[in-house]
Amino acid sequence: MPPAGGIFLLHSPRGHGDYLVFSNTDYNPMENQSLGQKIKATTRKVVKVVLIVAIAAVVGMFSFYYWGVYERGVIAGKILRISEKGVIFKTYEGKINLETFGALKGSSPIAESFDFSVEKSDTELIKQLEEVALTGERVNLYFVKRYTTFPWRGETKYFASKIERLGPRK
Numbered sequence: 001m002p003p004a005g006g007i008f009l010l011h012s013p014r015g016h017g018d019y020l021v022f023s024n025t026d027y028n029p030m031e032n033q034s035l036g037q038k039i040k041a042t043t044r045k046v047v048k049v050v051l052i053v054a055i056a057a058v059v060g061m062f063s064f065y066y067w068g069v070y071e072r073g074v075i076a077g078k079i080l081r082i083s084e085k086g087v088i089f090k091t092y093e094g095k096i097n098l099e100t101f102g103a104l105k106g107s108s109p110i111a112e113s114f115d116f117s118v119e120k121s122d123t124e125l126i127k128q129l130e131e132v133a134l135t136g137e138r139v140n141l142y143f144v145k146r147y148t149t150f151p152w153r154g155e156t157k158y159f160a161s162k163i164e165r166l167g168p169r170k
Contacts, residue, residue: 064147070157071145075114076166079133079141082118082126089152092118092126094160096141116143117154128163140164
């Protein structure tokens with residue numbers, strides 16, 4: 001006997017041709033299962049859906065924290081250092097001296113520095129930073145601030161994206 005529900009092709013017992021039979025009842029595969037089997041099948045479906053949603057949420061959050069940009073900006077100053085750091089993960093870290101001035105006229109500059117990281121793949125920027133660190137030129141350092149740090153990416157949330165040379169301060 002064919003299962004209930006759907007469209008079925010029946011052969012005529014007398015050889016008068018085939019008939020299409022349409023059934024209004026839906027076929028339920030759980031109909032002939034015990035209560036324990038129904039609970040087990042339903043639990044598997046729920047666990048699959050929960051796992052898929054959880055994995056999608058974790059991937060979404062990781063993507064947001066990894067590629068998301070919280071702030072973009074520019075800082076002017078002199079590059080004090082650019083170095084490769086790390087034991088397991090080698091990252092490029094730098095420091096820029098901002099040389100802020102006090103409110104009083106004629107006061108000496110206050111040595112304030114700003115730490116930043118550089119993406120390892122940005123070799124041209126690393127080379128430029130090394131050059132200006134050796135010459136002592138003033139620069140505009142363009143940066144992006146990420147939401148969090150990752151050990152293979154850098155020690156800070158601030159990542160240099162571009163450098164603009166201003167020349168020596170007069």
